[in-house]
Amino acid sequence: MAQINDNYLKLKAGYLFPEIGRRVRAFAAENPTAKVIRLGIGDVTRPLAPAVIKAFHDAVDDLAGIDHFAGYGPEQGYDWLINAIIEKSYKPLGVELKTEEMFISDGSKCDCANILDIFALENVVAIGDPVYPVYNDTNVMIGRTGEADEKGYYENIVYLPCTEENGFIPALPTGKVDIIYLCFPNNPTGTVAGREELTKWVEYALANDAVIFFDAAYEAFITDPEIPHSIYEIEGAKQCAIEFRSFSKTAGFTGVRCGLVVVPEGVMGTTGTGERYSFNKLWLRRTTTKFNGASYPVQRAAAAVYSEEGWAQTKEVIDYYMENARIIREGLQEAGFTIFGGMNAPYIWLKTPGGLTSWEFFDKLLNECNVVGTPGSGFGPSGEGYFRLSAFGHRENVVEAVERIRKNFK
Numbered sequence: 001m002a003q004i005n006d007n008y009l010k011l012k013a014g015y016l017f018p019e020i021g022r023r024v025r026a027f028a029a030e031n032p033t034a035k036v037i038r039l040g041i042g043d044v045t046r047p048l049a050p051a052v053i054k055a056f057h058d059a060v061d062d063l064a065g066i067d068h069f070a071g072y073g074p075e076q077g078y079d080w081l082i083n084a085i086i087e088k089s090y091k092p093l094g095v096e097l098k099t100e101e102m103f104i105s106d107g108s109k110c111d112c113a114n115i116l117d118i119f120a121l122e123n124v125v126a127i128g129d130p131v132y133p134v135y136n137d138t139n140v141m142i143g144r145t146g147e148a149d150e151k152g153y154y155e156n157i158v159y160l161p162c163t164e165e166n167g168f169i170p171a172l173p174t175g176k177v178d179i180i181y182l183c184f185p186n187n188p189t190g191t192v193a194g195r196e197e198l199t200k201w202v203e204y205a206l207a208n209d210a211v212i213f214f215d216a217a218y219e220a221f222i223t224d225p226e227i228p229h230s231i232y233e234i235e236g237a238k239q240c241a242i243e244f245r246s247f248s249k250t251a252g253f254t255g256v257r258c259g260l261v262v263v264p265e266g267v268m269g270t271t272g273t274g275e276r277y278s279f280n281k282l283w284l285r286r287t288t289t290k291f292n293g294a295s296y297p298v299q300r301a302a303a304a305v306y307s308e309e310g311w312a313q314t315k316e317v318i319d320y321y322m323e324n325a326r327i328i329r330e331g332l333q334e335a336g337f338t339i340f341g342g343m344n345a346p347y348i349w350l351k352t353p354g355g356l357t358s359w360e361f362f363d364k365l366l367n368e369c370n371v372v373g374t375p376g377s378g379f380g381p382s383g384e385g386y387f388r389l390s391a392f393g394h395r396e397n398v399v400e401a402v403e404r405i406r407k408n409f410k
Helices: 006-010 016-030 050-062 079-093 108-118 133-141 195-208 279-290 296-305 308-334 358-369 395-408
Strands: 102-105 125-129 157-161 179-183 211-215 241-246 259-262 268-270 276-278 339-341 347-351 386-390
Touching: 006 133, 016 358, 050 296, 050 308, 079 102, 079 296, 102 108, 102 279, 108 133, 108 211, 108 241, 108 259, 108 279, 125 133, 179 195, 195 211, 268 279, 276 279, 296 308, 308 339, 308 347, 308 395, 358 386, 358 395
Parallel strands: 125 157, 125 179, 179 211, 211 241
Antiparallel strands: 102 259, 241 259, 268 276, 339 347, 347 386
């Protein structure tokens, strides 16, 4: 009989968002007339930009004719998309990248997991707490860790608590680690890191021959001109950082699927015999072996995001969500909640009132307000006593949800 991967059995609970879905379905079945407003999972609600839709349709039409038909494309993505991203998204930041250093994918969630293929299990990994669960769980799945302790911390992972006391930005590791996960703007706390803070991390990585996995999936939501959009705005980062970006929230591609990962040629690791080797070459080999590339219509649609018309339309949608974030943030502050985030990110991180646990507050919000959020404890032990609300909702639902919560928590 085939043997399973026992590492999956180390995972102590179902993935956070399916558990939320299970509880909401159970509530809806018992309360069929209740209008449930979902501000939990960060799924977008606005239509794709018109320029993106046109490019999508045109690309599908290309596949209907012999002259413009496209079969297999380059596994790492078409140059016309990669170069558009470099020119329109990175060069304005003062960041120079080579076409060969960017790889188009079907989403940054996949990239954050798949990148582990090219790193040895012996690497010491540091992860923030609370954190996007994929970082933690994929390290468990590949066999890097031992069992979890009573807190939920796994052996062989270095956890860096992100608390109110440190502004939800983790302190540098006290010892040497090899891989560091950073996410700014942060999911779930909505906090951002300034240039000085990111410089500390780059300096640490360079001094310790570590690699930073920098998740910049929400960089398009930054409103403060002083906050970096890319880790590569920091000197030396192209020697120590791999950056992930996503079209899911930026352009509403959650159901379309497109992302990218930047692996600079200067990011090096060592072989078992101590020789230095470029992770770029390894990721290219992994990509061309295990991936056939994002589809041609999706990449044409993604390229349209960076057209003059497409970006203006996309920015309107981003502004819409950020106005939602303002409504939630200010409305709940007025109701007496302690609020974080929601200014440079589409997530609002709040303290649960009255000493409620994260899941107790989830159930109270669902049952009494018919509003769905995300329990902070689902992102890690340090998230206990906190709660995440998403700005990815319809405006009328956001306004109504805030009003329901305000009335219930007078």
